[in-house]
Amino acid sequence: MTNYVLNDEKMFADVTDGIAIIINSETGIYYGMNELATIVYENIISGAPAETILAALKSMQAAPANIEQEFNNFIYAMLEKELIIKSEDNDGIVNLPANIEDFAINLKEYNDAQELLLADPIHEVKEETGWTPEKSSIGYTKEETAIREKKAEV
Numbered sequence: 121m122t123n124y125v126l127n128d129e130k131m132f133a134d135v136t137d138g139i140a141i142i143i144n145s146e147t148g149i150y151y152g153m154n155e156l157a158t159i160v161y162e163n164i165i166s167g168a169p170a171e172t173i174l175a176a177l178k179s180m181q182a183a184p185a186n187i188e189q190e191f192n193n194f195i196y197a198m199l200e201k202e203l204i205i206k207s208e209d210n211d212g213i214v215n216l217p218a219n220i221e222d223f224a225i226n227l228k229e230y231n232d233a234q235e236l237l238l239a240d241p242i243h244e245v246k247e248e249t250g251w252t253p254e255k256s257s258i259g260y261t262k263e264e265t266a267i268r269e270k271k272a273e274v
Contacts, residue, residue, distance in 0.1 A: 121169035123212075124195075124204040127237055135162060142203050151203060154226040156250045157194060159216060164204065167212025170195060177223075184223050194225040201229070 126133055126142070132271040133142040140158040153161055161262045174191050177183055184190075198204045 121171055121210050123167060123169050123207045123210045124164050124198075125207040125209065126165050127202050127205045133165075144201075144203075149229060149231050151201065152228050154222070154224060156220060156223060157225045157227055159220075160191065160194060160225060161198075161211065163214055163216070166215075167207075167209045168214045169210050173214050173216075176190075176216050180216070180220060182220065182223070186267065187223055190223065190225045194227060197227050201227075249256075 126228075128144050130144055131142050132145060135158060136143075137263060138158055139180055140153040140161050141150060160173060160177075164170065174188060177187050177191060195204075
Protein backbone atom coordinates (compact mmCIF):
# COMPACT_ATOMS: atom_id res chain seq x y z
CA MET A 121 0.00 0.00 0.00
CA THR A 122 1.20 3.49 -0.84
CA ASN A 123 0.90 6.24 1.74
CA TYR A 124 1.79 9.92 1.68
CA VAL A 125 2.12 12.84 4.06
CA LEU A 126 2.34 16.58 3.58
CA ASN A 127 5.89 17.69 2.79
CA ASP A 128 5.92 19.92 5.86
CA GLU A 129 9.55 20.93 5.41
CA LYS A 130 8.47 23.07 2.45
CA MET A 131 4.69 23.31 2.63
CA PHE A 132 2.10 24.97 4.82
CA ALA A 133 -1.45 23.71 4.37
CA ASP A 134 -4.92 24.59 5.54
CA VAL A 135 -8.41 23.43 4.74
CA THR A 136 -11.12 26.05 5.14
CA ASP A 137 -14.74 25.67 4.08
CA GLY A 138 -13.90 22.42 2.28
CA ILE A 139 -11.12 23.93 0.17
CA ALA A 140 -7.46 23.02 0.65
CA ILE A 141 -4.70 25.57 0.13
CA ILE A 142 -1.04 24.54 0.22
CA ILE A 143 1.72 27.15 0.18
CA ASN A 144 5.28 26.34 -0.86
CA SER A 145 7.37 28.36 1.60
CA GLU A 146 10.45 28.19 -0.64
CA THR A 147 8.90 29.44 -3.89
CA GLY A 148 5.89 31.45 -2.73
CA ILE A 149 3.67 29.50 -5.11
CA TYR A 150 0.41 28.26 -3.66
CA TYR A 151 -1.99 25.54 -4.74
CA GLY A 152 -5.74 25.35 -4.47
CA MET A 153 -7.97 22.31 -4.74
CA ASN A 154 -11.58 21.86 -5.66
CA GLU A 155 -13.99 19.98 -3.37
CA LEU A 156 -13.17 16.38 -4.37
CA ALA A 157 -9.44 17.06 -4.56
CA THR A 158 -9.63 18.42 -1.00
CA ILE A 159 -11.47 15.30 0.17
CA VAL A 160 -8.87 13.05 -1.47
CA TYR A 161 -6.03 15.17 -0.04
CA GLU A 162 -7.48 15.00 3.48
CA ASN A 163 -7.79 11.22 3.23
CA ILE A 164 -4.22 10.94 1.97
CA ILE A 165 -2.66 13.00 4.76
CA SER A 166 -4.78 11.26 7.39
CA GLY A 167 -2.92 8.07 6.53
CA ALA A 168 -5.34 6.26 4.22
CA PRO A 169 -3.50 4.28 1.54
CA ALA A 170 -3.88 5.73 -1.96
CA GLU A 171 -5.10 2.40 -3.33
CA THR A 172 -7.87 2.21 -0.71
CA ILE A 173 -9.03 5.76 -1.50
CA LEU A 174 -9.11 4.97 -5.21
CA ALA A 175 -11.03 1.73 -4.62
CA ALA A 176 -13.62 3.63 -2.56
CA LEU A 177 -14.02 6.23 -5.31
CA LYS A 178 -14.34 3.57 -8.02
CA SER A 179 -17.03 1.76 -6.03
CA MET A 180 -19.30 4.81 -5.98
CA GLN A 181 -22.28 4.45 -8.28
CA ALA A 182 -21.82 7.81 -10.03
CA ALA A 183 -18.05 7.46 -10.50
CA PRO A 184 -17.00 8.14 -14.10
CA ALA A 185 -14.97 5.64 -16.10
CA ASN A 186 -11.89 7.89 -15.94
CA ILE A 187 -11.82 8.25 -12.13
CA GLU A 188 -8.63 6.19 -11.85
CA GLN A 189 -6.86 8.41 -14.37
CA GLU A 190 -8.10 11.58 -12.58
CA PHE A 191 -6.92 10.21 -9.24
CA ASN A 192 -3.51 9.12 -10.53
CA ASN A 193 -2.97 12.47 -12.29
CA PHE A 194 -3.77 14.26 -9.03
CA ILE A 195 -1.34 12.13 -6.99
CA TYR A 196 1.34 12.54 -9.66
CA ALA A 197 0.89 16.33 -9.73
CA MET A 198 1.16 16.58 -5.93
CA LEU A 199 4.31 14.43 -5.95
CA GLU A 200 5.84 16.35 -8.86
CA LYS A 201 5.26 19.67 -7.08
CA GLU A 202 6.57 18.11 -3.84
CA LEU A 203 3.36 18.88 -1.94
CA ILE A 204 3.34 15.35 -0.56
CA ILE A 205 6.01 12.73 0.02
CA LYS A 206 5.85 8.98 0.58
CA SER A 207 5.26 7.77 4.10
CA GLU A 208 5.26 4.54 6.07
CA ASP A 209 2.10 5.48 7.99
CA ASN A 210 -0.89 3.45 6.91
CA ASP A 211 -3.35 3.54 9.76
CA GLY A 212 -5.86 5.95 8.25
CA ILE A 213 -9.30 4.99 7.07
CA VAL A 214 -11.08 6.34 4.01
CA ASN A 215 -13.77 8.89 4.74
CA LEU A 216 -15.78 9.93 1.65
CA PRO A 217 -19.16 11.66 1.54
CA ALA A 218 -22.12 9.47 0.57
CA ASN A 219 -22.80 11.26 -2.69
CA ILE A 220 -20.35 13.15 -4.81
CA GLU A 221 -21.75 15.14 -7.70
CA ASP A 222 -18.57 16.41 -9.33
CA PHE A 223 -15.84 13.80 -9.74
CA ALA A 224 -13.24 16.22 -11.14
CA ILE A 225 -10.08 16.25 -9.03
CA ASN A 226 -8.41 19.61 -9.69
CA LEU A 227 -5.16 21.07 -8.38
CA LYS A 228 -4.46 24.62 -9.50
CA GLU A 229 -1.19 26.51 -9.15
CA TYR A 230 -1.07 30.23 -8.40
CA ASN A 231 1.87 32.63 -8.33
CA ASP A 232 0.01 35.94 -7.99
CA ALA A 233 1.10 36.38 -4.36
CA GLN A 234 4.60 34.96 -4.83
CA GLU A 235 6.51 38.19 -4.12
CA LEU A 236 4.38 38.94 -1.06
CA LEU A 237 4.72 35.44 0.36
CA LEU A 238 8.50 35.43 -0.14
CA ALA A 239 8.87 38.89 1.44
CA ASP A 240 7.13 37.71 4.60
CA PRO A 241 9.60 37.60 7.54
CA ILE A 242 8.55 34.03 8.34
CA HIS A 243 11.27 33.03 5.89
CA GLU A 244 13.80 34.34 8.40
CA VAL A 245 12.54 32.01 11.15
CA LYS A 246 15.08 29.44 12.27
CA GLU A 247 14.15 26.50 14.46
CA GLU A 248 17.04 27.17 16.86
CA THR A 249 16.59 30.92 17.32
CA GLY A 250 13.14 31.87 16.07
CA TRP A 251 12.69 35.10 14.15
CA THR A 252 15.71 37.33 14.58
CA PRO A 253 16.19 39.84 11.78
CA GLU A 254 19.68 40.67 10.70
CA LYS A 255 20.68 43.71 12.73
CA SER A 256 22.17 45.37 9.65
CA SER A 257 18.70 45.39 8.10
CA ILE A 258 17.43 47.67 10.87
CA GLY A 259 19.41 50.59 9.47
CA TYR A 260 22.12 51.07 12.11
CA THR A 261 25.82 50.37 11.81
CA LYS A 262 27.28 47.54 13.88
CA GLU A 263 28.76 50.08 16.27
CA GLU A 264 25.44 51.90 16.73
CA THR A 265 23.67 48.60 17.25
CA ALA A 266 26.22 47.55 19.89
CA ILE A 267 25.70 50.85 21.77
CA ARG A 268 21.90 50.42 21.64
CA GLU A 269 22.16 46.83 22.87
CA LYS A 270 24.40 47.94 25.78
CA LYS A 271 21.82 50.58 26.78
CA ALA A 272 19.02 47.99 26.57
CA GLU A 273 20.85 45.68 29.01
CA VAL A 274 20.73 48.29 31.81
